[in-house]
Amino acid sequence: MEYLEIVLMELSGAVVVCDRHARVLLHSAAAKRVFAGVPEFAPGCSLYQVCARASLEQTLRLVSQYAAGKTGVAGSEAETALVCAAADGSRLLHCRISAISAPHARDPYFLCTFEDVTRWITQEEKQGQRLKTLLMSMRSSLGNLVAAAETLHDHPEMAPEARHSFEEVVFRESTEIQGRFASLAQEVGGMQGMRCPVADVSSADLIECLAQRLRNEAAARVTMTGVPLWLRADAHALLAVLDRLARFVLRERSGGAIEMEALLGDRRVYLDMVWSGDPLPQPLIDAVLEEPLPGAAAGVTCGDVLRWHDSEVWSQKHRRAGLSLLRLPLPDSPRQWEMSAPPAQTVRPLYGFLPLRQGPEGLGDRRLDSLSFVVFDTESTAWATGGGNEILALAAVRVGDGRILSGERFEQVIRPGSAIPEETLSLLALSGDALQQAPTPQEMMQPFRSFVGDAVLVGHNAVCDMEWLRHTAEAAGGHLDNPLLDTLLLALVMAEDRTDFTLEGIGRDIGVSVNSGHTPMEGCYATAQVLLRLLELLAERGIVTLGQAVAAADQAAGRKHAQPDRRFQEEQEGRDA
Structure with a gap:
């Protein structure tokens, strides 16, 4: 690793070596210049502090799958390119990422090269000015050449001395144009080399x-x-x-x-x-x-x-x-x-068919199409371990006026109350270092409450997560009284005999193609897509206010809660036998 660090410092390009959690391990001097506006950029920081998280995170995951041979791409070809935004949205960066293996390492490392796309803008502007100057300088020579050629053509009886003078003009201006055309071709060739590659x-x-x-x-x-x-x-x-x-x-x-x-x-x-x-x-x-x-x-x-x-x-x-x-x-x-499907869940998901809360008095009379929603999702240890449930990440996106406001997002990793085994973290694509540097649940709650405001909260199978949020808000000295809609329960309103409660299954039934993805934010987008379609279907049934939606969901939940879970009984009987 020390030898690699020496090599990197001598490179002229912006090169970064990171782990699968995007933690910077090494970087070249040129990388420091590319990210000069980010004081935090240094070994140990996260690339998500300098680049847009979603696109970079998906790319690292994809290259990991390439390296593991899970996508049909040979490990030696585990490389891809993308253009991503800087974290502050100020510029675009062309990035090439390849996986590199290390002896005795379970996971690959990643070699990332970055180039500021604004470089093309500046250089193209300069080259454009040079091209304009070259073209303007050719006008005079072309004018002289055309005038001399027309004179020779129109006066075939011209005296030899005069003809020779005009022929000299043709030769001189042709030579001048040829030289300038060569310069023009060189500039155009340079421009072609400067075009940002397709990625x-x-x-x-x-x-x-x-x-x-x-x-x-x-x-x-x-x-x-x-x-x-x-x-x-x-x-x-x-x-x-x-x-x-x-x-x-x-x-x-x-x-x-x-x-x-x-x-x-x-x-x-x-x-x-x-x-x-x-x-x-x-x-x-x-x-x-x-x-x-x-x-x-x-x-x-x-x-x-x-x-x-x-x-x-x-x-x-x-x-x-x-x-x-x-x-x-x-x-x-x-x-x-x-992108492959998320890891198979080893623990049977528990679905919460429990009553919802309508929120502050009077809000129930509001029409659903007049409300602002915040759709949230969490990352927890529950499905990966089958034991205790630690919330490790929270994401949310705003929905309003029948559309997903994807520019208004909230994402936060959360410090757990106890140590999380490394094998669990590997399933959740989180690093122990990132978790230890993250805010506690109570510290996270204030910015989350500010983001939510007075919006209606929406989740999928979210009753337990909502209780955790309310408990955390109280522990932080506040409260979270926002009403909750659960897309699982709203889907039950539409079809109480439903047996597939996944977002993908509900989406198929209501005509929405969704992928709940690998991350809480991807889960938010999938839930939001399902929510918007469910609101349309509820309106067709005359359910148009928040109070009506909560009442219908509670009734469906009550009936479902009273029913025996036949699939679970069959599984239990099979194990007992």
Whole structure:
């Protein structure tokens, strides 16, 4: 390891070695420069302090699966590339990650290289200026060449001395143009080498960078909605296009705010810009697409970038009344389907068919479609050990107006009250160091309560988690009286004979494709998708207020609680036999 550290310090590139928990073990001097704006960056810190957690965490998990041969990729090819956002959303980083094995180590380490995509922006702007200067300098020579050639053509009877003079002009200007054309070709070749390579990028990272840029430069607000998706793109060029189109929409239609959502359809990721009002005329859109991008070299346009991605742009009415959208269909990434299922649960899940709480008096009369929800999920030791239940992580995302506000998230690792065995941590993809440095449950509660506000809490099979949250709030000297909706119980309202209580099973029954994933945040997104569809189905049954939903769920829970669990009885009888 000491030898590797010496080698890294001599490298000119930004290289980081980390473990499977993204803890930095070693880094090159260039990496310190790339992350110069983050004082915490040093051996022992987490890469999640400098890079967007979700996309990097998924990539480390995917490369681990490559290295273990779980995805059909040979261990020697356990490498992938992505573009991720810096943790503060200020820039995009091109990252390549490969797994490296170490003697006597159970898990691989990861070699990560980083390059600031803004480097391409700066250098392309400089090259664009040089190209413009070269092209302008060729105008004079071309003019002289054309004039001399036309004179020779129009006056075949010209005296030999005069003809020789014009031929000298043709030769001199042709030589000059040839030299400048060679310089032009060299610049263009350099530009091609500088283009950001196509790589996997999360829609959330692109939208977050766009949102910060527009917030800082145009005082505009971008609200990210929906579930983040992976796409494959030239992230730098695509971000420039999104910036240009967003400013166009803000000017023409929306004033100071737009929404952005990623949708999956027909092996494409649709990036939608949404605003209140009418669609934009296609001729107006086409005109913007053919304008050169600000700062882009060689007059590259939005249309050029979209053609690189085999894409186009159009405007149409949104599915929500009174709204319209601008849609960009982009190539999706196979990563959407490469992620394997979570580890098989070794402990039979316990489902809580217990009554819900309606919350403060008067809230029950509020219509469900007027409420703000916070969907939460936890990571605990219960399913991994079959013993005591320690909550080790909490995540939440806001839902409102019929959409998932994926830009409003809460994620926190929590310090346990007792030591957690290493074999349990390996199943949960958490590190002992990260847990020991995390806040206690009581310290976590204040920022969580601030995030929740007066929203309705929503979880899946969440009764026990909710009791833990309320107990923790009381231990921290406060309270958590927010009402709770449980998607498991709401699904029972729709079908009381249900036997599959998983999010995936409920999703299949109600026509929503979900994947509860590996992390609490992925569980939040899946629960939120199921919630939105269940609210639509409840409304069709006349259940439109919070009080009606809680009452219907409580009735379904009461009937289910009174029923014997036949599957459990059969399993028990089989063991006794």
